[in-house]
Amino acid sequence: MIPLVAVAHGSRDPRSAAAVRALVARIAAAAPDLDVRVAFLDLSEPLVTDVLRDLVSEGHRDAVVVPLLLGSAFHARVDLPALVAEVPGLRVTIADVLGTALSEVAFDRLAAVADVSDPGLGVVLAAVGSSRAAANEVVATLARRWQARHGFRAVAAFASAAKPDVPAAVAKLRARGARRIAVASWFLAPGLLPDRIAAQARAADPAVVLAEPLAGDPRVAELVLERYTTALAAATRSA
Known part of the structure; x- marks a missing residue:
């Protein structure tokens, strides 16, 4: 073969x-x-x-x-x-x-750490970020799809090369009425950028919950x- x-x-x-x-x-x-x-x-x-x-x-x-x-x-x-x-x-x-064939995997990782039926939940879908706008828009579209399908508030955030970053995403979710914050991972494996995402999220909200990478x-x-x-x-x- x-x-x-x-x-x-x-x-x-x-x-x-x-x-x-x-x-x-x-x-x-x-x-x-x-x-x-x-x-x-x-x-x-x-x-x-x-x-x-x-x-x-x-x-x-x-x-x-x-x-x-x-x-x-x-x-x-x-x-x-x-x-x-x-x-x-x-x-x-x-x-x-x-x-995005792995979108259900990312969602299930999120559901393992957060109550996705909670109407007060705000979800940050965190990804690497790219200088190519179309690649970032795929992540943003996935966040909007989750929001429409599951009812929680959701926005994309990026570790580098694109906006918003995690603090800005958390602030946006708070402004839209989110009372609890969870970070969904759009990363395949742990590493320096997922660690950056986690540190920013904890600084923005010490009670945040963090989903695992997908691999x-x-x-x-x-x-x-x-x-x-x-x-x-x-x-x-x-x-």
């Missing part, structure tokens, strides 16, 4: 790489006949270029790369294709990002395999 290379961003925080490795181990366990490898864009090892070069040296001619990314921003649209292009001799199909949920591994299968089928049709 054509190998699956699961590519995460990478982080200086070892908890992030550990969470990604655990996710990839679950993917491999769910598909024991599939060659599943972990790789990173930057800051953690092995780098995706090294993994792809290993595949070439082992005689592979094809690979499917699944980005372990929640948004279609710079890393997915520019960084990853550029790195793949650095490795000749391998036909690489890049699958779609994980994206530990088994549905994430299932989605990665689904992205692989879809990309492989598309590559076969176009061959």
Whole structure:
């Protein structure tokens, strides 16, 4: 079978790489006949270029790369294709990002720490943030969808590169009548930016509750395999 290379961003925080490795181990366990490898864009090892070069040296001619990314921003649209292009001799199909297919996972993480039926609840959906407005709007749209569907107040907030930040989001929720604040995670793994979100949230409201990142949920591994299968089928049709 054509190998699956699961590519995460990478982080200086070892908890992030550990969470990604655990996710990839679950993917491999769910598909024991599939060659599943972990790789990173930057800051953690092995780098995706090294993994792809290993595949070439082992005689592979094809690979499917699944980005372990929640948004279609710079890393997915520019960084990853550029790195793949650095490795000749391998036909690489890049699958779609994980994206809002994980919205129910994020909601269930939230529901594990907060009473989502509470009419006084205000929810901050916290994400990395991007210089690409369309990527930020996906998160904002998800927050509005949760608000319409579940009745609590909800706004998006970002750790960097976009507004509002968490303090501004909490203030907005308070102004709209929220009495209790919860932060939903739009992060795959723990790390420095989720820690920044948590610190800002606790400074804004010491009673805030914080949902866990998404990687530990088994549905994430299932989605990665689904992205692989879809990309492989598309590559076969176009061959």
